[in-house]
Amino acid sequence: MHFKTFYLIVLFGTSLLSGIYLIHIWIKRKNTSNVFLKESNVALLLIALTFFHRTFISANKLFEIQDFSLNYVVVDRMISSVSNLIFLISISYFPLLNEENKLTRLIKQREKWYTVVFIVFIFIVSIFTFLDKFYESFGLISRISIVVLDALVSISCMLLLGYIMSLSLSGFKLSSVVLNFIKISFVLFSTTQIILPLSKILPELLLQFYPIFLAVFLIFYFGFIISFFMYFLSLEYQISAIQFQDESLGNDSVETLNKVIKIDSIEIGFIDKFNSYLKLKLELSNTEIVEVKIENNKLLHPFLYWLLFSVAKKNDILLFHNDISVAKFRMIEYFNKNSHYKLTQDLLFANENGEYSFLINNDSIEIKEKEMLLTKKSFLEIILKYSECFIPFFDSKHSNNFKTKFDKIKNIKENSSQLLKNLLQI
Numbered sequence: 411m412h413f414k415t416f417y418l419i420v421l422f423g424t425s426l427l428s429g430i431y432l433i434h435i436w437i438k439r440k441n442t443s444n445v446f447l448k449e450s451n452v453a454l455l456l457i458a459l460t461f462f463h464r465t466f467i468s469a470n471k472l473f474e475i476q477d478f479s480l481n482y483v484v485v486d487r488m489i490s491s492v493s494n495l496i497f498l499i500s501i502s503y504f505p506l507l508n509e510e511n512k513l514t515r516l517i518k519q520r521e522k523w524y525t526v527v528f529i530v531f532i533f534i535v536s537i538f539t540f541l542d543k544f545y546e547s548f549g550l551i552s553r554i555s556i557v558v559l560d561a562l563v564s565i566s567c568m569l570l571l572g573y574i575m576s577l578s579l580s581g582f583k584l585s586s587v588v589l590n591f592i593k594i595s596f597v598l599f600s601t602t603q604i605i606l607p608l609s610k611i612l613p614e615l616l617l618q619f620y621p622i623f624l625a626v627f628l629i630f631y632f633g634f635i636i637s638f639f640m641y642f643l644s645l646e647y648q649i650s651a652i653q654f655q656d657e658s659l660g661n662d663s664v665e666t667l668n669k670v671i672k673i674d675s676i677e678i679g680f681i682d683k684f685n686s687y688l689k690l691k692l693e694l695s696n697t698e699i700v701e702v703k704i705e706n707n708k709l710l711h712p713f714l715y716w717l718l719f720s721v722a723k724k725n726d727i728l729l730f731h732n733d734i735s736v737a738k739f740r741m742i743e744y745f746n747k748n749s750h751y752k753l754t755q756d757l758l759f760a761n762e763n764g765e766y767s768f769l770i771n772n773d774s775i776e777i778k779e780k781e782m783l784l785t786k787k788s789f790l791e792i793i794l795k796y797s798e799c800f801i802p803f804f805d806s807k808h809s810n811n812f813k814t815k816f817d818k819i820k821n822i823k824e825n826s827s828q829l830l831k832n833l834l835q836i
Contacts, residue, residue: 422468429461456500494567561604572596595633669695679778704748712744728765780834
């Protein structure tokens with residue numbers, strides 16, 4: 411059997427079995443009530459589709475092997491781009507629990523992210539089509555241009571996907587072995603996206619190494635596949651462990667003296683320009699009242715979420731967002747890691763049909779050094795992230811006569827400083 415035929419059969423079988431296995435995992439947990447797993451299930455389904463798509467590509471090459479003409483290169487690279495498109499769409503469904511940055515904020519705003527992804531791929535397909543017109547006079551350069559362009563896009567997509575997967579798991583306490591394996595596998599596999607096609611279009615230089623490149627591709631592809639299995643299984647394990655821990659905290663009667671049954675008050679503010687604090691008074695099951703103070707030397711995102719909920723509660727505003735479950739989780743995790751006393755979400759949050767606020771009364775929340783918050787850009791970004799929640803409040807303070815929600819949000823962002831002053835009652 412010709413080595414290339416063997417390679418395509420292995421690629422076909424591996425991709426097909428991988429897609430089926432991921433679908434099996436998806437079916438097994440599709441009815442889960444856990445918010446994080448629900449989000450990751452969408453990503454899992456999309457990743458499974460990419461493996462089925464790769465099955466189709468390998469089958470197409472297996473049964474219709476053509477010369478490496480320019481027309482074949484164009485069609486092959488355009489079909490390959492579909493996998494990259496699905497990869498980028500799936501990124502927005504990976505649960506991100508680590509510190510946010512501009513890129514992750516864009517990715518989690520799905521409408522904006524989808525728009526960016528489709529614009530990029532429309533541009534890429536247009537370039538492929540344009541280069542196809544130069545078949546006679548521009549052949550070799552066109553081939554190299556298409557391969558290099560597609561390789562750069564593929565490498566960028568894979569490295570971005572690997573980065574998001576690693577960032578997703580880094581929010582949990584996970585062995586560095588899994589994280590390092592994912593990173594290394596994605597880096598190694600991304601290199602095959604350029605050496606394999608270039609060895610075909612530059613046969614006088616690289617064709618003798620083509621069988622070696624095929625073997626290397628299969629080895630790195632196996633690592634690439636295993637990375638997804640490790641990711642989704644690790645994510646399920648970690649989230650299940652967190653659920654078990656929360657249930658244990660809620661139901662364990664051994665440490666009844668230290669069990670928190672009520673939050674009496676919240677005080678949040680700044681010690682100076684750089685240092686902030688969160689102070690809670692807790693009522694324990696033995697009726698003892700304890701005070702817990704957590705100090706920070708930088709503005710952590712979980713702390714900013716505590717500020718967000720405090721400000722919202724003071725103004726009777728309910729919060730909702732695609733990432734509200736992530737925010738609540740990180741707030742509880744932040745407190746529990748820095749305290750001997752453990753909170754659960756049921757003690758802190760009230761849920762009104764998917765809109766959340768603190769359970770405690772407005773009068774039990776105190777925000778200190780409010781003027782300092784006006785200088786904190788990161789806090790303003792959190793407020794604007796939840797800008798849709800503040801539309802009724804903003805309308806009541808201003809003559810906001812815009813009809814569409816989009817225009818209302820735009821107006822809020824243009825007058826964000828005034829919104830913040832009104833929220834803080836300064």
